[in-house]
Amino acid sequence: MKTLVVLPTYNEGENIAGILDQVLAHGLFDVMVVDDNSADGTREKVREYVTQHDNVNIIEREGKLGLGTAYVEGFLWGLERGYDCFMEMDSDFSHNPGDMPAFVESVQAGADLAIGSRYLGGTISVVGWDFKRLLLSRFGNIYASTILATELSDMTSGFRAYSRRALEAIELEKVRSEGYAFQIEMAYYVLCMGFKVVEVPIIFTERTRGSSKMSKSIVREAIPLPWKLRIRSVLGGLPLKKQVQPQ
Numbered sequence: 001m002k003t004l005v006v007l008p009t010y011n012e013g014e015n016i017a018g019i020l021d022q023v024l025a026h027g028l029f030d031v032m033v034v035d036d037n038s039a040d041g042t043r044e045k046v047r048e049y050v051t052q053h054d055n056v057n058i059i060e061r062e063g064k065l066g067l068g069t070a071y072v073e074g075f076l077w078g079l080e081r082g083y084d085c086f087m088e089m090d091s092d093f094s095h096n097p098g099d100m101p102a103f104v105e106s107v108q109a110g111a112d113l114a115i116g117s118r119y120l121g122g123t124i125s126v127v128g129w130d131f132k133r134l135l136l137s138r139f140g141n142i143y144a145s146t147i148l149a150t151e152l153s154d155m156t157s158g159f160r161a162y163s164r165r166a167l168e169a170i171e172l173e174k175v176r177s178e179g180y181a182f183q184i185e186m187a188y189y190v191l192c193m194g195f196k197v198v199e200v201p202i203i204f205t206e207r208t209r210g211s212s213k214m215s216k217s218i219v220r221e222a223i224p225l226p227w228k229l230r231i232r233s234v235l236g237g238l239p240l241k242k243q244v245q246p247q
């Protein structure tokens with residue numbers, strides 16, 4: 001399966017070289033780094049990889065434009081170039097690059113979206129979070145899947161793989177959310193099209209290098225989102241090219 005890994009970066013200078021080394025070591029993936037004007041040398045490091053490896057690419061954006069649009073730009077680039085599978089992964093080692101093949105295997109086995117879940121089967125597989133952060137994530141997921149009536153345990157996870165047909169069926173230019181909201185929104189769209197969504201168990205480890213870009217606005221953006229999606233799904237206003245099956 002021709003797979004493109006989209007790596008969003010904003011000041012990941014201490015992590016990006018290690019991530020790229022581990023991703024490339026699999027020998028299975030092409031890479032698109034979408035960098036949002038990092039000021040810490042991330043861009044320069046990635047440029048070195050671009051010169052040395054035919055399968056590493058970079059989109060250089062001129063401001064911090066948000067995670068969602070970074071992924072969308074990377075996906076659109078890959079769709080134009082015939083990729084069959086599209087992966088998302090954080091560039092801070094919270095997601096273990098060693099887990100990557102399992103996602104592609106799920107898509108190969110027929111999934112249209114494979115989500116790396118920290119909360120499968122009632123467990124909590126997170127290392128390094130304080131209680132407040134854990135509660136926010138756990139409660140946020142229960143909140144979103146209850147309103148959206150899904151069985152998914154980790155809709156906000158950003159470690160995932162999509163099939164080509166799933167991304168082709170979404171009007172990606174219309175997906176404008178930035179953080180957790182982007183992940184929830186995309187998972188819901190794939191479900192609404194009747195495509196197969198599976199969860200893959202992962203262990204999430206809090207970053208040890210670089211700084212978090214989590215902000216209150218990312219949480220605020222996600223709160224009304226499940227309600228908006230539910231309403232739009234009933235009114236037929238989701239940006240999907242395929243018939244919607246409201247849940």
Ligand SMILES: Nc1nc2c(ncn2[C@@H]2O[C@H](COP(=O)(O)OP(=O)(O)OP(=O)(O)O)[C@@H](O)[C@H]2O)c(=O)[nH]1
Nearest residue numbers: 008009010034036065066067070090091212213214
């Ligand atoms: N291109 C781009 N990448 C971003 C932006 N915001 C965050 N990222 C990247 O998206 C990934 C996830 O962001 P993090 O800061 O790790 O957010 P988080 O995982 O919710 O927070 P932590 O758990 O504290 O790490 C990282 O690779 C970031 O560099 C953005 O606005 N643009």
Ligand SMILES: [Mg+2]
Nearest residue numbers: 090092094207
């Ligand atoms: Mg992170």
